Structures are given as C-alpha cells and as structure tokens.
Amino acid sequence: MKRSPVPNLVLDPVRESLISSSGALLLREAIRIAGVDRGLSRALSGWRSPRAIHDPGKVLLDLATAVALGGDCLADVAAVRAQPAVFGPVASDPTVSRLFAALALNVEEAVTAIREARAQARAAVWARRRPLAGAPGRRAGGQVVVDLDATLVTAHSDKEGAEPTFKRGYGFAPMCAFVDHGVHGTGETLAVDLRPGKASPWNSADHISTLDAALAQLPGQERGQVLVRADTGACSKAFLHHITGAGLEYSIGFPGREGVQAAIEAIPEQAWRAAIDGDGQPRDGAQVAELTAWMPPPTKPTRSPARFGPQEWPTGMRVIARRERPHPGAQLRLTDHNGWRITCFATNTPRSAGWRLADLEVRHRQRARCEDRIRGLKDTGLRNLPFHGYAQNRIWVEVVALAADLLAWTQTLAFGEHEPARRWEPKRLRFRILAVAGRIIRTGRRRRVRLPRDWPWNRLIDTGWANLRTA
Secondary structure, X not given: OOOOOOOOOOOOOOOOOEEOOOOHHHHHHHHHHHOHHHHHHHHOHHHOOOOOOOOHHHHXXXXXXXXXXXXXXXXXXXXXXXXXHHHOOOOOHHHHHHHHHHHHHOHHHHHHHHHHHHHHHHHHHHHHHHHHHOOOOEOOOOOEEEEEEEOOEEOOOOOOOOEEOOOOOEEEOOEEEEEOOOOOOOOOEEEEEOOEOOOOOOOHHHHHHHHHHHHHHOOHHHOOOEEEEEOHHHOOHHHHHHHHHOOOEEEEEEOOOOOHHHHHHXXXXXXXXXXXXXXXXXXXXXXXXXXXXXXXXXXXXXXOHHHHOOOOOOOOOEEEEEEEOOOOOOOOOOOOEOOEEEEEEEEOOOHHHOOOHHHHHHHHHHHHXXXXXXXXXXHHHHOOOOOOOHHHHHHHHXXXXXXXXXXXXXXXXXXXXXXXXXXXXXXXXXXXXXXXXXXXXXXXXXXXXXXXXXXXXXXXXXXXXXXXXXX
C-alpha cells in the first residue's frame, strides 16, 4: 500500500503558551522607535472620556496593527486581542466601534490629529535612519520622489459616497500619494484622500490637496527637494503651476494633444536618441526626444484666469517624447505615428541639472512602482471599507495608511537598502516574517519568544530584531 507523503497528524487537546504572530515583535519595536504610540495618545486625548479604560490612541494603533498583520475589518482586532503577551490589553469590538463613532462626529479634526501623529513619527524614523544610510526617502540625486495616483475601491453594498465610477464600476475613488519605493525609497504611504466614486481622476483640485497633505507628512528639511510624479490624469495647468509655485520639480504624463502631433511631425529624425532600461542598458526599439522647441506657440487665452485658472503652461516646462515599436498584435492608437507608439511627459528639470533625456525618461517611467504600492495598500485594508458612513470610512482610510506606515517603517529600520526583504510587498512580509508562530518561555526572570528551529527566514528576523534594538 502506497503511503501518503503528507504526515499523519492529529490534534492534541493539550494547549501551550504559543503566539501566532511572533514576527510582530518587529512591528512593536518600530512603533517604539517611531513614538507613534505616544504621538497618537497625545493627538487623540480630546476624544478620551474621563472614565475611559482604553486610550483612543492605543485603540487605533491596535487596529492598525491588526490591519498590518492582514486584517480588513474591525472584528479582526480579535487576533491582536488574543495575544496580550505581545500587544497588551486590547479594547473590545464595541469600544472600537464607539471610538469610530466619536471620531466621525468631528472627522476633519480627527483626520488632522491622526495625520499630525503620523508626520511626527515619520520624522523620528527618518532621523534614526539618516545616520546609517542617509535620508530614507531620498533617491540618487538628492530628491524625495512623491508619486500620486488615483485608484478605485469597489463597494459591494450601498454605502454613503459609493457611486458609479468612470470605469463603470461602483464604489469609491481615493487619491493616493507615496514615497517612491526604489533602492533609496521607503514606499511609505503619505496620504490617502477618500473620494466618492464619481470623482474624476483629472480633478486638479484633488491633486493639489493630496499633494499638500503628502508634503505635510515629510520632515520639514526634506520638503524643498521633492520630485512630484504622476500620470496624465494630473497634467493640468493648475496643478503644474501649483508645483512650480512651491519650488518643486515634476515629471507628469503629457497627453498626446496640445500640439504634440504637430511637434512629432516637425521634429527631425536625427533628434531621436536611444532609450535605456532601468539598468542603464540600451532598450531595443525605443527612442526618446525633446519636443519643446517644436511645440506650436500657445493660443491667446480666451477665458478669465481668475475664474478658470491659468490658461498657459508654466514657464520652464519641457515636453519629452518616447517612441517604441508596439509588441506584435497590439492595436495602434490615434496618437501613434508611423507605426511608433508615442508617449510623452512634461518636466521642469532644467538642462543645467545634467540629466540626459534617456535618464529623465527612465525616471518618469519608474512611477509605475506607484501601482505596486496601491496593490500593497489594497492588501492592507483598503480593499474593504467596512462602514456605511462616509466619515467613519475616512477614519478607516487613515488607519489603513497608518498600518502601511508601520510595515514600511519596520522594513526601513530592520533591513538594509540592499536586503531583498526591504522591498517585499505586505503579503510576502506577513507570510514569511510577521505570521511565524513562536513559543513564549520564562527564563532568567524574563519572557522570551522562541521561533521554529527550521524556519527558512530566521536569519532575516534575527537581523531585523538586532537592527531595531540598536536603532
């Protein structure tokens, strides 16, 4: 008889002192270093009643921890409550619900308080990391790269603010801002602004407010060297003027109109240069060129700037095009030219900065990493908005952003820039590090957690713990 390769196990009724989230010790250490527990407690002190047992800051932090570990609703805080040896006393579900109801009564002040606590914690993390590896949000070139993008969150029931979306779905359309997640970036979630489903991805006012909220999250000394990246949805004259007025740089997708077609027709063939890939190697079948000198002059404004905003593009804007042969079977678009797929972006990075056209194009194309951060955010609670009320869901979105920050801060402080775990997405980080089971023992008047002997990622956990304890 052939034996099954799977061990024949039975459930033993004897219970031991185990925890199911041993890797969360790294989260707890990151919280201690960032001081986000103390910051939230101070920020939300106004919402604590005189006879309350649980601090509102601790309640939100416990919920954010549950979301960071994989939860997506209020009830999932039970997994944190079941491990008091790690997380301490945790509020009951009714207490958490009452806190959300209280915060929703004055949602603007609550959101502002939570964001201020996150900004203070971020400054502490960046200050701790800077002596080791420089400012953690800066990329090569000394800039902090902030990526903006809108996304859609499907609602499966009738909730306040849920509406038909521009992609014929139903739900919400939050606007997000992240620190770039390259070799020198952290991938932190700077801002998530919840918007009704019918909100336009091209709304310049939403881009401006989200960018301002994102800049407020950065340490003060880092706000002057920021590169703002976004897709063509953000390419409005009002938004580009706002960035320019703040003294920042931008790299924004530029639509194939506004004279682009005329410039493509007029530009000489020798103006095209070879494009490169992310490793700096030549990219087959791709070329880049600057269209600025061949763009037709702007037409005279016919509307009042006071009512309709600026009517001309900001001074110093450059338009750069990339052309590439579409892959076999791809359908050409109206903006394509002579069989070439044409894409453009606008930037105000001056020629004197020393960037080659190919380097600027790669820098802009790397904004696609923003999609990875959105996917990670949806794996960290954004996929589900658990409340019917719009105000409560705004608080939930702030908890999601805090949970994403806890993961990013843990990776930033625990792992070096060249350690692969430094850039793992939340799902992999949870499955390999955070969710490992452990045994609690008492020895030498101390409680210790022992991990499985043959767990493949013990080295990463040990390294992360050592780095956090010495940070």
